[in-house]
Amino acid sequence: MNPIDDFISATLKERENNDSIRSLKPESSLIDFCSNDYLGFARSPELKAAFEKEIGKHPDYFLGSTGSRLLSGNNEFTEDLESEIAGFHNSEASLLFNSGYDANIGIFASLPQRGDTIICDQFVHASIxxxxxxxxxTRYVFKHNDLNSLEEKLKLAKGRIYIAIETVYSMDGDEAPLQEICALAEQYNAAVIADEAHAIGVFGRQGRGLADQLGLNSRIFARIVTFGKALGVHGAAVIGSMQLRTYLINYARSFIYTTASPILNHLAVKVSYAFLQNRDHQSKLNERIEAFKSGLDPLINIISSRSAIHALLVPGNVEVREKAKSLQSSGFDVRPILSPTVPQGAERLRISLHNHNSIAEILNLSNTLNQIL
Structure with missing residues (x-):
């Protein structure tokens, strides 16, 4: 073996020894309690039919975009969609990215400069x-949702200051104290950049997100909204001022140096946003969240959450894997979240609730959890 193969082999062996090796699994026939398809849009026959109808209005569409947005990959439809998304989120402008990962890479890698400071919640997503x-x-990390810790870091900050948070955290399902964070940001002349990936569709008027629900849109410098969770499609947008949009078009490398998403993808985003607005999806989801929580034994170690994400702590990779296997053998697709994805000792079963889950399925899951935990 050459030195590179030796390194790969040794590194993978370490993961195997820690019982934390990752592998890809095919789709299963189990009842879905692990995906991010909170509103059931990805599998909705109605949404699919609306998408196919929309395609019919664009008979000359290309299968591919043919290039980056700055070369051959831009079109009027995409720019109109960006304006619609900005309007829906009560903002001046938006800019589409190929994924939430690309959006976070784009804004955080290009906007803060040498001499500036970024202060991140310790649980922000890997893309941030x-x-x-x-x-x-300069980067500082503050303790999760801890305002005193945040202020300590703000007192150390130099240059232009950015506070990086998620409004709803993907592993715990808990919410950032947005109002208090915005107040601190204003006190220290800092800009809040908030990832709303797991809040879109779940919180706010017609699913506009947690910032909208709390009336904080104008106090947050930029929001990242992603389409691959509750909206059931793919891609993301940075929401903010027209000046920020222009800046990102000029400096965000994950926007500039990549082939644009094709119009088919943007058609799906447009139809999904329309579908989000045409009925009350949130009430249906909230009914399912309440059924799940009320069915659980109160002694179970669960992190408090109003979102579709519910984390049941089962410390230890071996232990949490075994609990997940028990649930899967009972017909529930529940996945273990292992360290190092979460800190050692904070391993958990991550339960995602969806509108496509029946109340009976949810109560059966709660009862099964009561028996095995």
Whole structure:
């Protein structure tokens, strides 16, 4: 073996020894309690039919975009869609990215400069962390949702200051104290950049997100909205001022140097946003969240959450894997979240609830959890 193969082999062996090796699994016939398809849009026959109808209005569409947005990959439809998304989210402008990962890389790697400071919640998504690493700014991390810890870091900050948070956290399902964070940001002249990936569709008027629900849209510098969770499609947008949009078009490398998403993808986003607005999806989801929580034994160690995400703590990779296997053998697709994805000792079963789950399925899951935990 050459030195590179030796390194790969040794590194993978370490993961195997820690019982934390990852592998791809095919789709299953189990009842879905693991996906991010909170509103059931990805599998909705109605949404699919609306998408196919919309395609019929564009008979000359290309299968591919043919290039980056700055070369041959831009079109009037996409720019109109960006205006519609901005309007829906009560903002001046939006800019589409190929994924939530690309959006976070784009804004965090390009906007903060050398001499600036980024202060991140310790549980922000890996895409934010990677974007921050690509910037030349100083980075501080504050304890999760801890306002005192945040203020300590704000007192150390230099230059232009950015606070990076998620409004709803993907592993715990808990919410950031947005109002208090915005107040601190204003006190220290900092800009809040909020990832709303797991809040869109679940919180706010017609699913506009947690910032909208709390009336904080104008107090947050930029929001990242993703389409691959509750909206059931793919891609993301950075929501903010027209000036920010222009800046990202000029400096965000994950926007500039990639082939644009094809119009087919943007058609799906447009139809999904329309579908989001045509009925009360949130009431149906909230009914399912309440059924799940009320069916659980109160002694079960669950992180408090109003979102579709519910984390049941089962420390230890071996232990949480075994609990997940028990649930899967009972017909429920529940996945274990292992360290190092979460800190050692904070391993958990991550339960995602959806509108396509029946109340009976949810109560059966709660009862099964009561028996095995």
């Amino acid at each position: 962390i990677d974007g921050v690493r690509l910037s030349h700014a």
